[in-house]
Amino acid sequence: MKNFLIVKLSAIGDVIHALPTAYALKETYPDCHITWVVEPPAYDLVNMCPHIDEVILFEKKKFKSFRGFLREYGPLKRKIQLRNYDAVLDLQGLFKSAAIARLGKAPIKLGMCNMRELSDRISRPVIGPHANGHIVERYLDVARALNCRVDEVRLTLEVPDREADIARRIFSQAGANMDNDYAVFAIGANWPNKRWPARHFAQLSDRLYDRKIIPILVGGGPVDEQRAAKICSYTEIPPVNLVSRTNFKQLTYILQQARLCLGGDTGPVHLAAGLGTPTIMVMGPTDANRNGPYGQPGNAIEVDRPCRYCWQRACPKGWDCLENITTEQVMAKIEEIL
Missing domain, CATH: 3.40.50.2000 (Glycogen Phosphorylase B;)
Known part of the structure; x- marks a missing residue:
């Protein structure tokens, strides 16, 4: 063929x-x-x-x-x-x-x-x-079905040198250094009930600073920008906010160098997992068996609710779906990874 x-x-x-x-x-x-x-x-x-x-x-x-x-x-x-x-x-x-x-x-x-x-x-x-x-x-x-062996599952992305240089400059302008350990927080998602609460992100951000790991916020669009502002307002030391400041080529480079990535069932988190970056995914309405971080099934944290896997874009009961996934749960998983 x-x-x-x-x-x-x-x-x-x-x-x-x-x-x-x-x-x-x-x-x-x-x-x-x-x-x-x-x-x-x-x-x-x-x-x-x-x-x-x-x-x-x-x-x-x-x-x-x-x-x-x-x-x-x-x-x-x-x-x-x-x-x-x-x-x-x-x-x-x-x-x-x-x-x-x-x-x-x-x-x-x-x-x-x-x-x-x-x-x-x-x-x-x-x-x-x-x-x-x-x-x-x-x-x-x-x-x-086309007789492919599939001996290896590989997601290979080549970031142009120019985009990698821009990503480093964006980091520097935001007051951070990519040579230091950092964790990427993908704070948004298309479905409201795939978003971990802003206060939880903020608490985890402060915890990571204590571990000498710089928290980096990524995302794009007005909703993510508002969430980033909330997260920063709740923290003792604001994380580095790169929301709406990168394109996907630059984000790919940032994720490739990250110590870990955290977020819901959303594109940047799947990208991090595909690149082999240690990735923690907080999940509620969708099923980790189908949509979890590929190759890292142990890094999916699913909410302990009987109605999980509902596959609804917004909770029909009006709950904040992922609120029950605590900062302590995520921090314990981070300690495992580190």
């Missing part, structure tokens, strides 16, 4: 989980060409992966109007059909990804085990041995 088309558009965490599939294909078919279709938020991540040869950007917003669809469809189709593929992998499993997978000329079209929105009409779902396991393994089952 020589040519593969992978369709995995978003979200950040899901794209991170899917990236080892590219390495699995290259591991078995070292001379193959991999084309990946992705949406803008995850473009930088996919573009840093050395196992991906071509990245096609799908800008969904431009397709929302009838005029926009007519303008954008032709160029997208031509880009995709510049090659004939041996296999198309729809790792999104939604209507929009199925529409893109349909454009790829290939005798084989496969998708992941839990496809939705009629996407299984275009690509055959692979119900592999890990259909009830971690999402990384569910994606890799699609590669296994």
